[in-house]
Amino acid sequence: MGAGTRADAIGDRPCLCLRSHDRRPGVGSPTSTPKNAPDETIELRRALEQFKRQKLSDFFDQAPVTKAGVSISVGAVKWGVYAFFDYDGEPIYVGQTRETVGGRIGRHLTNQRTDAVAMSVLDPFEVRTIKVWLLPEYQDVKGDPKRVPAARAAADHLNALERSVFMKLVSESDFGRILNEKDPPDVPLCALPPAIEGEIVSPDVLKLRQHPDVRIARRALTIARLAQIIAGRDVQAGLRRALATQADRLAWLANERFAALGGEAAVEERDADEPTDHDMDGGEAS
Numbered sequence: 001m002g003a004g005t006r007a008d009a010i011g012d013r014p015c016l017c018l019r020s021h022d023r024r025p026g027v028g029s030p031t032s033t034p035k036n037a038p039d040e041t042i043e044l045r046r047a048l049e050q051f052k053r054q055k056l057s058d059f060f061d062q063a064p065v066t067k068a069g070v071s072i073s074v075g076a077v078k079w080g081v082y083a084f085f086d087y088d089g090e091p092i093y094v095g096q097t098r099e100t101v102g103g104r105i106g107r108h109l110t111n112q113r114t115d116a117v118a119m120s121v122l123d124p125f126e127v128r129t130i131k132v133w134l135l136p137e138y139q140d141v142k143g144d145p146k147r148v149p150a151a152r153a154a155a156d157h158l159n160a161l162e163r164s165v166f167m168k169l170v171s172e173s174d175f176g177r178i179l180n181e182k183d184p185p186d187v188p189l190c191a192l193p194p195a196i197e198g199e200i201v202s203p204d205v206l207k208l209r210q211h212p213d214v215r216i217a218r219r220a221l222t223i224a225r226l227a228q229i230i231a232g233r234d235v236q237a238g239l240r241r242a243l244a245t246q247a248d249r250l251a252w253l254a255n256e257r258f259a260a261l262g263g264e265a266a267v268e269e270r271d272a273d274e275p276t277d278h279d280m281d282g283g284e285a286s
Helices: 038-052 101-110 149-170 205-208 213-230 237-260
Strands: 015-019 080-085 089-098 129-134 195-199
Touching: 038 195, 080 149, 080 205, 089 101, 089 129, 089 149, 149 195, 195 237, 205 213, 213 237
Parallel strands: 015 195
Antiparallel strands: 080 089, 080 129, 129 195
């Protein structure tokens, strides 16, 4: 695995990429960053805003427009599917939205107002890259899918898109699983629209987060929290699958780090006269 080894395309359609920290003038100012927030938080929110504010017309020939006749932004699209990827390019979570793409991914990554984050299934710290697959043709569709035919058609297409993205990313994952607690509805698959990709981690934040030891410690903490939740509740099998998947991911990362530092050949050998254990003061334990 590696961030540079994964294709930029999903399915047969191109992936349209932007590194969100490559800021353009007037774009990317965060709108809800708390005062006195750490620099790391400010950088992440700025990059996320940059991703959301891209004009949809940069990616779609027939993009919906505002009342002023300007293309809506990527984040303003109501119907779509999103996926998060970690520092190794591994897909870790897939979801859908019918509200706005920007609002949904923002709640995942900037606070804990989603079940996946609150339940310690998804750790926003792990997310380096976002991809979205949008359905702007349904932008003006409203109403209950159970009562409104147009809304029913939009919801069916959205479910098919989510299932298609989910199955594709699971097949591409080196672990054969991602962290979703539930699978999308088992519906027929559909063709994928172009994926719009953005890296939301700036170079400065990358330096802080990408070190393997930092990631190992953080992932172990996430696993401990999830295991504690499971131990105290009557949970569904999907949550236990998420725990097993996180454990596999932790084991892989720890083994990769061990191998990178020399593996078994680097393990020290105890001297023949050296005791097997010492107390904290350096003397032999009783």
